[in-house]
Structures are given as structure tokens and as C-alpha cells.
Amino acid sequence: MVATYVFVELRQHGDLVLPGARLNLGSSVGFVPALALTVVAATVVGLLAQVLVFGPLRAAPPLARVVAAVELMIALQAAVVLGFGTGPRAVAPILPNQPVHVLGATLARDRLWLGALVVVAAVVLGAVYRRTTFGLATRAASESETGAALLGWSPAGLAAGNWVIAAVLAGLAGVLVSPVTALDPSTYTLLVVPALAAALVGRLTSFPVTVAAGLALGMTQSELTHLAATFKWLPRLGLGDALPFVVVVVAIAVTGSRLPSRSAAAQARLPAAARPRHPTRAALVLVPAAAIVLALVHGGWRVALVTSMTGAVVCLSLVVLTGYVGQLSLAQMAFAGVAGFTLSRLAQGAGVPFPLAPLVAAVGAAALGLLVGIPALRVRGVNLAVVTLAAGVAVEALVFRNPSYTGGLKGSVVPEPRLFGLDLGIRVRHPGQYPRLGFALLVLGVLVLLALAVANLRRSASGRRMLAVRANERAAAAAGVDTGGVKLLAFALSAFLAGVAGTLAGYQQGRLSFDSFGVFVSLGFLAYAYLGGIATVGGALVGGVLVGGGVASTALDRWLGLGRFHLLLSGVGLVAVALLVPEGIAGAATRAVKANSRGRARTASVATTADAAGTGR
């Protein structure tokens, strides 16, 4: 159920809103036909999503589905931008909006209408899912598809039904809200955050609570905007966006528990975290090769390689947190950003020298990671993803968009790194030489050190404890593992890695601006890391190749002239990868190699497996 709802929610308030609203806008047809068209379009998109993406993904790990939802959202957003441009559009009012007076406050009537409609929809939905057998079967199938099938309920049929409902609702909501908030693709997608926060308060199961929380959140947000305008000492921006995080954290502190109870459904399966056998040997071969390639290529390609290496560090941070410990985080770029801006202040403002400044900055990010990790002690899975998403948005709103920390539109300057008089910066005096090899080698060195450390982690006792937590928290605790400690450690380590990536990005760009660290960038990285292989170091390296501005997208751009479609293509690519090779590209490659060499050994072991296949897993 939880899973179904989050996906439904993601779509409701996110991507499907777009096609829905868009149709209504694009033509000058009357309201009723436009609405009907919108609903039809939303239904079609919903069904297509189910048939093409989520239907085939039903057997894939839940993370694959979360990532697929994210990718779909990104891809649809990209499609809308390609088709309609990014500018906001005003939409003519749909509901009557004369002002009314309630308890001394003046309100536009359409807000009341909206509120009433939402409440009605919630009551109806709640009744459908609680009372009807269809709703019951939906909840059942989200807990055990095999179980539902054994009772004669086809999981695919149930899912299709739900997609239609979700899509229609989302389309309608999009249309109705469009006059209130100006229509622009990214605001729309960001509506996801408060919506999810509200859903989390409703524990993703109670429609009435969700709606109440949603309405309360919305009202407080607009009230806060008002307050911020009145009282000068409040941060002018961001309070409203940070609010969901506060709400979520409070909701969790009240409701979560340290260990899952015995009734908890089986934990999400993630791709296997294969144990690297000879990481040092691999590094000895790969590093010189990479250094030679870096020396041979110039200009754009070298920039692409550097971007990919930095991206790989971000992917490594996800390998530790998501791949090893199974904790989803959508706040990675917040960690990176905090480190980047801290670096700028330390190096530019306080004159702290090179290796020290970025280290301190990354440690600062680790501290923030610890803080964000605290809710993880009590929430898990998709709920945790929502919490970290909200945290990311909060950091973005309160810190990154605050000009006094980040220098506003001008950005923050990061000075060139120098070590013992050696210039490791990216820029040169003669313009033709950009980017300098020294900087590329610095990034390579950092990446190699971190990759080796993460590979070692997998082979160590700490790594085994992490994987134990990922596999089964109750059993891990029974085996003497301090599950909370492991999670916090992972958050800190992961934030440290992301922080290092942030400082590298700072040195690369020279001038940091907050939009490189937005929540959507985090979402993108989660997708790339998953595509590459979220549970292995090799996967992180492949993920780095795939990141925007990295080697893959540069190749697309230069060779095929398709750079514009990078987002769209990566969305499609993810779905393909998740379908064909659930463990990611790197894992699939390793497996192919092994299958060749082990073909014979396997036949021999068949006799001894006997009932193994019968354990129903």
C-alpha cells in the first residue's frame, strides 16, 4: 500500500499534472471539452505509464520503481520543456473567484472551492480503498503480489485500475490548481514535496489525515510568506519551503519506532552488493589508463571526463548509503552544496589553504548528514526518501537561496587550489589550454582514493554490518549490530563523500551558484547511480559516465547531436536497464563475464540445489 501510494502521489502531483494542464492550456476550446480531453489524456498517460513502465517493473526491486517514477517525472518535465518552453503561463480562472469574508479574513472563493473539492475527493477515495473489495485487493497486492494472485486477483489488472484513478485525479488537480499557481514546469513538479509531506503525516494510509495535513500545510505556508513580508527579522525567503521538513520530522518523531515490528512487510530488495575481489589490482590497471586518457584529450572532452569523475564521487556516496545500508536519500546535493559554499567561505573569506579547506567543508557536510540521518533511526524505505527530499528542499530554500550565504545570482567564488606552490586549478592564463591537466589529475586522485575506500568498506566488518541492516534490521539487532549507529555512520560517510564532490565541483566551476545543488539534481543522481549499479563501486563509476555534462551526454551531443534529449533519453534508458538488468549496467557486465567462465561449474551444482528453487522466493 505504501508503495502504491507514493507512486500514485508522485504522479498525482507531479508529472501527470503536466500533460493534463498542458492540454487544457494549449487550445482555446471551451472548458468542458478541455476538461474532458484532459481527463482522457491523463488516463492515457497513466495507462501508458503502467503498461510500458510500471507493469514490466512489477517484479523489479521497489527502488527501481521509485527511480523509474523519478525518471518518468524528469522525462515528462523535459518533454514539456521541449514542447512548451520554460516560461510560466497565467491561466484564466476556472472556479468562481470573487473574494469572500471568513472570520475577518478575505479569501478568494476559488480557494474555498478547491478545498471543498479536495475534501470530497479524499472522502470518496478513502471509502473506495477502505470499503470496496477492489481497494482491499489493491492494498493486498501491494503487500504480496503472489498472495493476491493466489486469491484470483490479477496484480496487473489491479495496477492498471489504480493508474487510471491516479491519473484522472492528477490531471483534474493540475487543471484546477493552474489558475492559482502560475503554470511552470518546475513549480509544478515541486508541489510533490509538500504533498508528500502531507501524505507522510497521514502515514501514507489515511486519506482524511493526509488531506487535513495538506490543507494545514498549505495555509501555514502562505501565512509564513505573509509573516516574512511583515517581520524583517525573519528570513525573507524559504520559510515556506522549509516548513514541510519541519512537519515531517515532527510527525516522524511522534510515530516511528527504532526497530520494525514483527508485522513489518518484507524489506525492499536491492540489487546485490557484489564483493569486489581485487580492488587494488583493478586500481593499478585503471588509474594509469585514465591518466593517459586525460592527458590525451583536450577541451570539452576533458571537461566531460572531469564532470564524470565528480559525478562518480556523488554516485559513490549513494553506494554507501543506498547500496550498502538501503537508506534512500534525495538530499545528496544538499550535502554537496553545503560543502561547496563552506569551501568558498573558508578559502575565499578566511583564507584557509587548499587541502584543509575542502576537508573541513566535507566534514561540515558530514555533520549535516548526521542531522538528516536522525529521522532515519525511525523511518524507513520510501518514507525516508520523502524525509530526505524534504530536507533537501529545506536546505535549498533556507541556505542556498539565501543571498547572504551564497552570493545570490552572482554566486560564490571558489579560489584555485594550490599545494606547495603547485597550481592544481582548472583555469589557465592562455584560454586554449582549459581545462588544465593538473586539476583533472587531482580529481582522478581523489576519486581513486575514495573508490578504494568504498570498495574496502564492502569487504570489511563495518560493510557487513551495513549490509546486514539493509537486509533485515531485526535480525541485525539480534546479531549485535547497533542499527541506529550504522545508519548514522552511513549518513555521515555518504554526506562526506557528497561533500567532497561538492568541493570538486566548486573548484571546477570557480563560482558556485545554488542551482547546481537543487533537489532535482539529487533526483537525477539517484537515477544515474541506479542505472550504473547502486550497490557497487564499479556501478558508481558507470553512473559517473552517465551524469549530465559527463562523457555519455557529451558523446550524445557531439556524435549524434542529441544533447537536448539527454534527460529524455536517460529516462528511457533507466526503464530499459531496470527491466533488462535490475542490478545495473556494471553488475550486468560482470555477470556476463562470469557466466562465460562458470557455465560448466553450474551444471554440476544443480543436483545439490534440489528444493532450493522451491523456497518461494
Next chain:
Amino acid sequence: MTAVIEVQGLHAGRGGVPVVRDLDLRVEQGELVALLGPNGAGKTTTLLALSGILAVLAGRAAVLGAAVRAGATARLARLGLAHVPEERCLFPGLTVGEHLRLAGARSRPDRERVLDQLPVLEPLLERKAGLLSGGEQQQLALGLALARRPRALLVDELSHGLAPKLVERLLPVLGGLAHEDGVAVLMVEQHVQAALGVADRAAVLRGGRLVLEGPASELLERRRDLEAAYLGAGGS
């Protein structure tokens, strides 16, 4: 007349690797057949293949006249096949009452019929399945099958996690389903004596192959052969 469950030359297993090989088996209407054998013989695999959860790699299997293949689980269930799987496959977040409703016991008499056989569930109707004790869950899994009024029933280790007294009471319930309601029942059981006590016929699997088959009463007397079948001819 063709049998309700009919298996010819079945190869089945996971990931394309056959665990069960060349199996022939029939269960007629109103018949209770016990599928026996040591750990790792392929009993569970056979049942999973029969309800379309695992692939049929070769050979033919039909249940209630419909060909069995992977993915046909829901369709077979709607035809009248019920399966109490080894893993129980309950929904931890749904209450016992909701489970019974989902399985088709919507009216009060339907529910009473199930609760008559499994009175333990009565006080637990409002409790979530995930909170039940192991044995309570096992009884709920059986309850789901009973609620569906199946025409063919597969039961994987009914006794798993049940108190001895309950095993003694519930095995005959399966007998009753077969002999009074005409259901074709195929049950896997680890407790050989108890199983042979209620079954009409029994088949013994070892290493994925059928090694012994016959009327239950006869097998009860041929203890030697039975033990040999479990251990393998050479006592491997």
C-alpha cells in the same frame, strides 16, 4: 474422465534449472494425495509450478482442464484452484477479517463456515495478519483456501508451525474436503505417518524424481520400501 490435476513428464524449477524431472502425477476429483519425500526432493517446486508461480520447463500439466504455465496464477485461482503455500503469502498489514473477505467469504454464513473449522481465528478477526503467531498465520492461510470453496487444493506442509493437537484435528479436515465436498487435494507433508493416515494415495519424490507411489494403506504397511525411498537405494 480426466483427472482434476494431471501432470505428465513435468520438468520444473527456477531460473531454467529443473529441480523436478519427468514427473507423472494425477489427482482425481474427491481424492486426497500425499506428496512425500526428504528435504530437497522438489515437493514445493512441484506445487509452485502447478499454480503457475514457477515455470513449467518441459512436459505438460493441467489443472481443472486448463494448461498450467508461469503467470497463470490468478486465472487458475479463478477457475477454482487454491494453494496454501510454504511461505503462506499473507498480507501483513491486512486484518484477518479482511483476508477472509478478499478470499470470498463476504457473507456471514460463508465466514461462519470457515470459523467453524478454525475457531482460533474468531477472536483475531480485527488483528493484522503480521502480528499473528506463526501457527495462527498458518491457520489463516488454510482459512483463505477454505473460504474460496476450491475445486482443487494444493497444501504445502499443513503441519508447519502447528501444535500437535491441531495437526491431529486439521489433517482430517483436508480428508473431509476431498471425500465429502469432492475437492481434489494434493498435500505435501513432512509427518509421514500422519499424512498416510488420512490420504488415499501417496507419491514419494527424491532428488526431483518419483521413486514410489501407491495407495496410502499399502504404503503404511511397506515401511521398509518407504524408508528405502527416503534414503535412496544405495543409502546415499
Next chain:
Amino acid sequence: MSVLLEVRGLTVRFGGVVALDGVDLDVEAGSLVGLIGPNGAGKTTLIDAVCGFVPCSGTVALAGAPLHALAPHERARAGLARTFQSLELFDDLTVRENLLVPAERDRWWSIGRDLVRPGEHDEAGAAVDQALVTTGLVERGERLAIELSSHERGLVALARALAGRPRVLLLDEPGAGLDDAARASLGERLRVLAGTGMGVLLVDHDMTLVLGTCDRVTVLDVGRVIAQGQPEEVRSDPAVVEAYLGSATT
């Protein structure tokens, strides 16, 4: 014999449900204690409460030291090991790694060393090897837990509990799903373990196993102890026959 695990007045409530009601139980060093009772009697709940997985009232002491203030993982480190009725293995780790998790007892600050110099510690490795030998899983060490058949998975659960070198072992239905031969050899293994001075609490519904191997047996019904004593006494106790055994095993 010294009492290793001492349970007094253990009471567990879930909302309105009283799952355990003032249960007393002792497990001595070197003894095998059976815990039986009808389904839902509270056997698993007792193990959960002793190991700190559910809140309870009453006292639990391990070798005289009270446990109530300790979290589950701290109790495990103090010498309590348990198995779960539904096994709960670390499915995507190898068998050996499953066993290493409880065997390795270092704290989070060992992370620094682990990032640079990974590997197994000798002491943990030895404990794991021994647990693999005891359970007959030596050849399965490098297989993923999820790839094993259901009875082997049960053995992995037992081996994982042993790998932490516990003083008291709490087993929740280790015999379920095993055939007669495997159950018999499980009984022998448990006797050997008790012979090394470990205290073992065995929950199972197989009477041949419980009554045949245990030194003493406690019977629970609806959260209360209804009988306690030698296997022979318990087997013929009318209350136990009525509530639990039925006619099959008399």
C-alpha cells in the same frame, strides 16, 4: 548447575491482549530447556521480550546481570543469541558473511581501519568456521543465503546464532520444515552444544525432538505456565494433553 538465564514475572501486553502473564523460567548452564504450548500461547513473545524486541514488565537476568536497560543489540553482545520463527536471514549476503556479522564485535570507530585495511579478524573467522562445522554447512559458506533450500536456511539461522559464541541460545522452531532424519540430527547437535556449557531454550512443535532431547520442559498456555518438569512428567500431565498434545503422542 548455575542459572544463566533467569526470567521472573515476565508480562507482555499488546494493547488489550495479554500475551504473557507473569512467566517464570530458568535456563541453567549446560541444560536444554523445552518451551512448548498451543499456537499463540506466547512462546515467540517470550523470546522477543527476553531479547528486548518488545516492551515488557518483570525481570530478565543473564548470569545475574539484569538486562532491562539494554537495547536488543546490547543484549546480543552480552551473550544472548536467538533465531526467528521466520528465519530472517541476511538474504543477499553469503552464508559466511551472515555468520561473520554476529561474530565481529567491534564498534563504529573501527570504520577508520575498515576503510583502509578490510578483512576478517582471526577470532571471528574461527568462531564462524566452528559454527559452520557444527551445522554441517562448510560447503555452503560462499553461497548466498537466498540460494539455499528451506531446510538449509534453517541451519544457517542456527549457525548465525552460534557464531556470536553466545552463553544462552534461544531457538524458535528450528525443527519446522525438516524431515525426520534432519530433525534427529538437529537434536544431537543441540545436545552437543548444551554439553559445552551453553544454556539452550528450545521452542518447537515436534514432540519427538522436544521430549526426546530436553532436560526440562515448560508448557505455556494463553501466556501462563501450566506445567513444568521432566519430559516424562509433562507428557502425561492431563492439562498438557488436553491443551496441547492431543492423543497423537500419548
